[in-house]
Amino acid sequence: MIIKKLTILNKLGLHARAAAKLVSTANEFESTIIIKKDGKNADARSIMKLLMLSASQGSSISVEVNGADQSDAMKSIEKLFNNKFDEQK
Amino acid sequence: MSIIITGDGVSRGVCIGQAIVVYKDNIDHAPSFISKSQVNSESKKCLDVINKLKTEYKKSSTKIKNNPAITKLMDMQLSFVDDKSFRENVLNKINNHQFSASWAISSEYHSMKKSFEDIEDKYIKERLIDIKQMIISLLELLQSRKKLDIFYNKTIENKIIITDEITPKDIVDIHHSKGLGVITSHGSRSSHSAILSKSLALPMLVKVESSINIIKNGDKLIMDPENQIIIVNPDEIELRHFKRIQSENNSLMRSFKKITNKKAITKDRIKVDVMCNLELSEEVKLLNDSSDGVGLFRTEYLYMNRDDTPTEHEQYQAYSKVFKKVNGKPVTLRTLDIGSDKEVSENMKVGQIAKNPALGMRGIRYSLYEKNLFKIQIKAMLRAAKNGKLRILIPMITTLDEINKAKDLIDEAKTELIKEKKSFNPRYEVGIMIEVPASAIQSNVLSKNVDFMSIGTNDLVQYILAIDRVDDEVTSLYDPTNPAVLQLIKQVIGTCNRSRIDITVCGEMAGEKMYTKLLLGLGLTSFSMHPQAIPEIKKIIMETDTKALKTKINTILRCNDYHKRLEIIQSL
Helix, strand or coil: EEEEEEEECCCCCCHHHHHHHHCCCCCCCEEEEEEEEEEEEEEECCHHHHHHCCCCCCCCEEEEECCHHHHHHHHHHHHHHHCCHCCCE | CEEEEEEECCCCCCCCEEEEEECCCCCCCCCCCCCCCHHHHHHHHHHHHHHHHHHHHHHHHHCCCHHHHHHHHHHHHHHCCCCCHHHHHHHHHHHHHHEEEHHHHHHHHHHHHHHHHCCCHHHHHHHHHCCCCCHHHHHHHCCCCCCCCCCCHHHCCEEEEEECCCCCCHHHHHHHCCEEEEECCCCCCCCCCHHHHHHHCCCCECCCCCCCHHCCCCEEEEEHHCCCCCEEECCCHHHHHHHHHHHHHHHHHHHHHHHHCCCCCCCCCEEEEEEEEEHHHHHHHCCCCCCCCCCEEHHHHEECCCCCCCHHHHHHHHHHHHHHHHCCEEEEEECCCCCCCCCCCCHHCCCCCCCHHHHHHCCHHHHHHHHHHHHHHHHHHHHHCCCCEEEEEEEECCCCHHHHHHHHHHHHHHHHHHHHHCCCCCEEEEEEECHHHHHHCCCHHHHHCCCCEEEEEEHHHHHHCCCCCCCCCHHHCCCCCCCHHHHHHHHHHHHHHHHHHHECCCCCHHHHHHHHHHHHCCCCCCCEEEEHHHHHHHHHHHHCCCHHHHHHHHHHHHHHHHHHHHHHHHHH
């Protein structure tokens, strides 16, 4: 299992479109992917659970990836976060 | 320990029973379970509709490919339907708790809604609207019909329903499903739902703001609308006390029955007509020989909760039922008036939906626009009255011109009936509702052109005071004893008495015991009210000497202090 702390950089935070992107990224892998924030857990494959984390810009989250393709999955997720979910600015 | 909460009592009757909490929100569903053997087919049904909706979203997403903004939105919707945890939770409720598919989906929505309520981010919070949309679509697919009949449901039999808001249709459904009583967190005592609950003798309390938070499914409740209280999980002493009141009420009702059969004559020998208001033709069952006829039959319920309009034959049957029951006494049938709080099919709405339906296309205005609908209704009335005494009552009259146009249409309807060789009663009366202030002020002119008038106090008060009686924030300002209101009512009664045409009050005021002597003092000799109120009002009339009221009535008409005015009214 890999655990990593990441910061939400995009302006709107983990809102619906960003969450949808995270879901589709997570769906590319077999590993289980859990996003944690303030004691709340969300399956990265559930957009509703991700929204309920209410993660705004600047909030820090931790990502737990566990499975055969865990390192590839973590790389993709990190990239997504660092690219601000492909949004401008 | 028991908890006591309060609200506004509507219809009377102590009732004791179990609570069933039904959240509205368009997504409500009364709890419903399935048997173990149905679990597999139910979860398959559920997965089927989820997949169906997914396909629908995909289809519309490809249709609008060249608009990236909408495509993105559709993709988001798609990821909501596709949501893993949503699907897992719903299936878990079906498989392990034997929830029906629709209850599983709606209860999952309600738990999601709770989580979303805590979210501060406004943008994320708003996504709940998208989720809600999806849930509604799923439920519609599941039911393969549009409206969810949450109250037309066996699970509410013998239960007290706790909900936020209630429509007239809901009340009818609850009545049919044999619910015991209704408690709502919003609403108003003078809404049509409240009127309906009174005439159906369904105990109801409104504006019980804390109800949704305090009362849980399955709680034992005592509700006493007359004393404005609800006791949640009562103890033995409270139960015993209210059971005694319940049985006392029953014997009181029996004693009222004796009064009902007497004529209402005041101490100074004035005969007062006490008629009843009906909403549904089924209500004629509540009628007995005691009333002096039907003072108001609201026909709009024939038009509600359906996609088409009722045919001449269907209306003929409904009206005939009423005529048959009253044995030659007058029957006042009011032509269609879709008031602002009534739900009708989209087909019946004219043009754009009115910004303020109370001031919009309703009553005679609508009838003169949809002339054929009006004529069909008139034809059904004239035919049903073949051996009866028909009084046609036209709502929302503002001008003399409208009266003349309505009469022309009635004549056209007669000509058509003659052509069609259908038998009907050529003798009938035509009267108007006095609810628009303009017609009250002009009653002198209008009275020369009609056979009778009927004051609809609810709307008249609403229009005089500019108070929306369903609006929680101003409903407390709704005051039928405002001197402006009383003076206008007095003026209309006086005009009609001088012109020797019948004048009736058919609004809520007529059936409320605190106003009976006031109205008698203003010169009224004809009341029309919901059947339940008749015995009590008759009793007050028989105890009144109208001559003795004069001085106090004059003081009331001049009194601008609300509390003093009420005090004098109560001392009458």
